Structures are given as structure tokens and as C-alpha cells.
Amino acid sequence: MPRSYVLMSCDLGSEKDVISSLKKTDGVKEARGTLGLYDIVVQIESDSEKKIRETVTGVIRKMPKIRSTVTLTRSESGELFQSSEKLIGAMLGQNQAQAYVVIHCDKGEEYPTLKNLSHIPEVKEADVVFGFYDVICKIETADNKTLENIITKAIRALPHIKSSMTLNVINEQD
Numbered sequence: 001m002p003r004s005y006v007l008m009s010c011d012l013g014s015e016k017d018v019i020s021s022l023k024k025t026d027g028v029k030e031a032r033g034t035l036g037l038y039d040i041v042v043q044i045e046s047d048s049e050k051k052i053r054e055t056v057t058g059v060i061r062k063m064p065k066i067r068s069t070v071t072l073t074r075s076e077s078g079e080l081f082q083s084s085e086k087l088i089g090a091m092l093g094q095n096q097a098q099a100y101v102v103i104h105c106d107k108g109e110e111y112p113t114l115k116n117l118s119h120i121p122e123v124k125e126a127d128v129v130f131g132f133y134d135v136i137c138k139i140e141t142a143d144n145k146t147l148e149n150i151i152t153k154a155i156r157a158l159p160h161i162k163s164s165m166t167l168n169v170i171n172e173q174d
Contacts, residue, residue: 002049003029003074005129005136006056007038007102007167014065015039015173021063027055033173034100038070041100041167049073072102072129072136075110095124095140097147098169101155102133109160110134116158122150133165 010018015033022031022042030043042060046052056071105113110128117126117137126137137155141147151166 003045004052005072006042007070008040009068010039011065033170034167036167072131074127097141097144099139100167103135103164104162105134106160120154
């Protein structure tokens with residue numbers, strides 16, 4: 001199924017309202033407030049790439065409080081991540097600390113990087129993307145210290161990673 005991620009900046013203090021509006025938008029699977037270079041990360045899924053483009057350009061980019069967006073379109077990268085693990089962890093309340101990490105990797109090493117990420121249990125989702133970054137992944141852990149360790153000692157230590165940027169999820173903005 002076609003999927004895209006939209007990283008966005010919005011007017012200061014408008015994050016909760018924007019997230020609320022985004023969650024009501026057709027095709028938006030997830031909208032989360034983040035700390036970092038971007039204020040919000042949105043995951044969009046639809047039955048066609050055309051519908052995703054229409055959602056991004058016709059709805060999201062026209063929202064009055066959104067200042068800028070970066071769209072990352074998923075490459076067909078296969079299903080390496082089991083969504084059931086994610087749901088079980090969330091139901092048990094084990095995933096209190098969450099973050100998205102966007103990664104630049106060596107040319108041609110996007111899929112090996114994705115496969116390496118699939119071996120880290122705390123990485124619940126990851127995709128090779130087209131756009132400003134090469135790979136995006138979502139991490140869920142019990143606490144911020146574990147999250148920090150996964151990012152610094154597991155993800156950044158993978159071969160072929162040139163740089164990464166972490167967007168910590170702000171749970172209070174849901």
C-alpha cells in the first residue's frame with residue numbers, strides 16, 4: 001500500500017489544533033507532535049500515490065497554521081516489521097518513549113540499512129523513502145534512557161549511516 005511521511009513546521013502553539021485536524025484527514029494513519037527540527041510527523045496511507053499527493057497538496061499544505069512541509073515517499077521496501085509487536089507493547093503500556101529517526105546513509109545502502117533496523121526490536125516501523133532523507137524509522141521503548149541508548153548505541157552504530165536526526169514524540173499533544 002502506498003505510504004508517505006510528511007514532516008512539518010507549524011505556527012508556534014498551534015501543534016495540538018493542527019494534529020487534531022490532521023487526524024480527521026482522510027488517509028492520515030498517524031499524526032504526532034515532535035521535538036526537533038520539525039513540529040509534527042504525519043504518516044499517510046492510501047490505495048494510490050495520487051490520493052496521497054492530493055492529500056498532501058490539496059489538504060495538508062493548505063492548512064492555515066502549517067508553515068512548511070517535507071514529504072518523504074516510501075519506496076516499496078517489503079514488510080520487515082511486525083505490527084502485532086507494536087500493538088502488544090502499546091497495550092501493555094511498555095512504549096512510553098517514542099521517536100522517529102530520519103537517516104542519511106551511503107548511496108545504495110538503503111535496503112541493507114532497513115534490514116539492519118529490522119533486527120532492533122525497539123524499531124517498530126521503518127521505510128526506505130525518497131526525498132530529503134533515505135530511511136525513516138519509528139522507535140518505541142519503555143523510557144527515555146532506553147530510547148537514547150537505542151538511538152546512540154544501536155542505530156547510529158549501524159554500518160553505512162552517514163547522519164541521522166531524531167524527532168522525539170510529544171505524547172501530551174495527542
